[in-house]
Amino acid sequence: MPTNFQLTTAQIRNFQDKGFVTVDFALDGKLLDTIVAKVGPLYERSRGGQLLSGTRIQDAWKQVDEVRQVAVNDRVAAALEQLYGRKPLPFQTLNFPMGTTQPAHSDTIHFNSVPKGFMAGVWVALEAIDADNGPLIYYPGSHKLREYSMQSFGLGTTHVHYPEYEQRIRELIQTNKLEPEYGIMQKGTAFIWHANLLHGGAPQKDPTRTRHSLVTHFYFAGCKYYTPLYSSLWRRRYRQPFWIPATADYVLPQEPPAPMRWYKRWWMRFGLFTKS
Numbered sequence: 001m002p003t004n005f006q007l008t009t010a011q012i013r014n015f016q017d018k019g020f021v022t023v024d025f026a027l028d029g030k031l032l033d034t035i036v037a038k039v040g041p042l043y044e045r046s047r048g049g050q051l052l053s054g055t056r057i058q059d060a061w062k063q064v065d066e067v068r069q070v071a072v073n074d075r076v077a078a079a080l081e082q083l084y085g086r087k088p089l090p091f092q093t094l095n096f097p098m099g100t101t102q103p104a105h106s107d108t109i110h111f112n113s114v115p116k117g118f119m120a121g122v123w124v125a126l127e128a129i130d131a132d133n134g135p136l137i138y139y140p141g142s143h144k145l146r147e148y149s150m151q152s153f154g155l156g157t158t159h160v161h162y163p164e165y166e167q168r169i170r171e172l173i174q175t176n177k178l179e180p181e182y183g184i185m186q187k188g189t190a191f192i193w194h195a196n197l198l199h200g201g202a203p204q205k206d207p208t209r210t211r212h213s214l215v216t217h218f219y220f221a222g223c224k225y226y227t228p229l230y231s232s233l234w235r236r237r238y239r240q241p242f243w244i245p246a247t248a249d250y251v252l253p254q255e256p257p258a259p260m261r262w263y264k265r266w267w268m269r270f271g272l273f274t275k276s
């Protein structure tokens with residue numbers, strides 16, 4: 001549906017200068033509650049029904065159409081097009097029921113494009129987020145640092161070396177004296193981050209609470225897309241993302257047969273396949 005939604009000049013300047021912007025897209029509160037209710041049963045739980053630490057659902061939009069509706073929201077798309085000057089293409093969603101405590105990283109280690117940097121994350125608070133239920137942590141201005149790859153740090157290009165990448169990022173934050181800010185947000189607020197903004201999840205001080213959130217990752221039209229974590233100077237791991245469909249009447253591409261999926265997962269540990 002066409003929209004006349006526009007970011008303000010101040011919001012655009014904030015994104016350019018600091019690498020993020022918080023936006024109220026007037027997302028329907030009931031839609032967000034429905035997402036929480038419908039995605040809830042999909043999370044991994046202990047036998048006692050407790051959420052397992054680190055549980056998340058990738059691409060819940062395939063099971064819960066309300067997640068897809070947020071991912072393809074026309075106001076979000078208009079804002080991204082204003083910021084990047086290209087049509088945004090959503091390719092992945094992640095739902096979290098709790099704070100992630102994910103160490104700081106730049107999304108350019110997971111997703112990048114040619115030309116570079118045409119990637120963004122749009123994180124939506126599905127409930128109120130305060131200092132105690134694991135807000136986002138981010139480092140304003142860090143998007144202006146160069147893009148660091150595994151090779152920049154002299155690391156191998158497999159997931160096995162990812163903890164070393166995280167350690168190098170910690171050192172980078174200290175060396176550059178970067179100061180963190182926290183994503184304290186009202187329900188429904190969206191936080192758009194630049195592909196190179198250092199961000200992660202702050203500790204959840206109150207483990208009894210939830211921190212329901214939904215992030216959509218976007219590429220932009222007219223680029224080639226790849227996975228830097230599994231790419232070397234000689235060989236880029238290009239990907240062919242499946243764009244999250246704009247309408248509910250989509251047909252998913254066929255999954256490879258189960259043994260092939262197992263084989264792919266095993267070899268992905270060594271960087272020989274990448275997720276698309």
Ligand SMILES: O=C(O)CCC(=O)C(=O)O
Pocket residue numbers: 094096099100101102107121135136199200201202213215
């Ligand atoms: O939700 C969070 O705590 C962090 C999410 C994140 O870092 C990401 O999706 O890249």
